[in-house]
Amino acid sequence: MKVAIVDDDPLVRMGLRAIVGSEDGWDVVGEAGDGVDAVALAEREQPDIMLMDVRMPGMDGLTATREIIARGLGTRVLVLTTFEVDEYVFDAMRSGASGFVLKRIPPADLIESIRVVALGESLLFPSSTRAVIERFASRGLHRLPELTEREEDVLRALARGRSNGEIAADLFVSVETVKSHVASILMKLGVRDRTQAVIAAYESGFVAPGEDAEA
Structure with missing residues (x-):
């Protein structure tokens, strides 16, 4: 590397x-x-x-x-x-x-x-990253493209700083399935990685500051 x-x-x-x-x-x-x-x-x-x-x-x-x-x-x-x-x-x-x-x-x-x-596996130090995103992301709202119900579940989990393995366990699916959903979310949102997807989720109001903070 x-x-x-x-x-x-x-x-x-x-x-x-x-x-x-x-x-x-x-x-x-x-x-x-x-x-x-x-x-x-x-x-x-x-x-x-x-x-x-x-x-x-x-x-x-x-x-x-x-x-x-x-x-x-x-x-x-x-x-x-x-x-x-x-x-x-x-x-x-x-x-x-x-x-x-x-x-x-x-x-x-x-x-x-x-x-x-x-x-590109997961957010770094999720609590700190989330604090930064929550503090500033509400400055402007942008509409998200349409996601499937399962993709919405995955995006909410990403916003909580969950890894692929943790999301797979939460949703009772395979890690490969989670990876597929994440790839689809990134493509639909037009972003390059999970951090950018989480920022988009907060900026759109899809995830509210403080939501599922302890999840």
């Missing part, structure tokens, strides 16, 4: 490189200190995952994320942030980032987060 690191702090980049480079089969293909260099790095190396700081001089991480996603490079952006509830984080996710992690998380959790995003 190819990973790129974007942060304006050289010490942070050094630490992230050490953590990522410790995993067998993972290769840090480049670093950048601002958004302009991040976009160029994504174009040049086409990493699988880009760890993206939000607040940087010049082009910030939000703008860089939009650029990278708009260019259809296939790179998944994992936002790094100091704050759990940060409007910049929501905007980055809305622009196409696949999730976010806190800079203070333990190295093992960062490794797992990268792995989860690379697989």
Whole structure:
């Protein structure tokens, strides 16, 4: 797996490189200190995952994320942030980032987060992700395309941060069936991953803030 690191702090980049480079089969293909260099790095190396700081001089991480996603490079952006509830984080996710992690998380959790995003399996740290989405998604409402009843069940489960295996157990179906429903939901919503589907669910009012928070 190819990973790129974007942060304006050289010490942070050094630490992230050490953590990522410790995993067998993972290769840090480049670093950048601002958004302009991040976009160029994504174009040049086409990493699988880009760890993206939000607040940087010049082009910030939000703008860089939009650029990278708009260019259809296939790179998944994992936002790094100091704050759990940060409007910049929501905007980055809305622009196409696949999730976010806190800079203070333990190295093992960062490794797992990268792995989860690379697989597109589930939301990162669902409670934190949901808090960001709930706080900001109500700013505008957008109508969802028509979904089947089972697809609606799956989308509600995604909004609760459930994994494919957990959804399969809840609905008494196979994991492959869940994957098929998720793929159909993403196609109908015109989004690239589960995080984007959950944002769409909140923005449309299909899922209300606080709904099934403890489910």
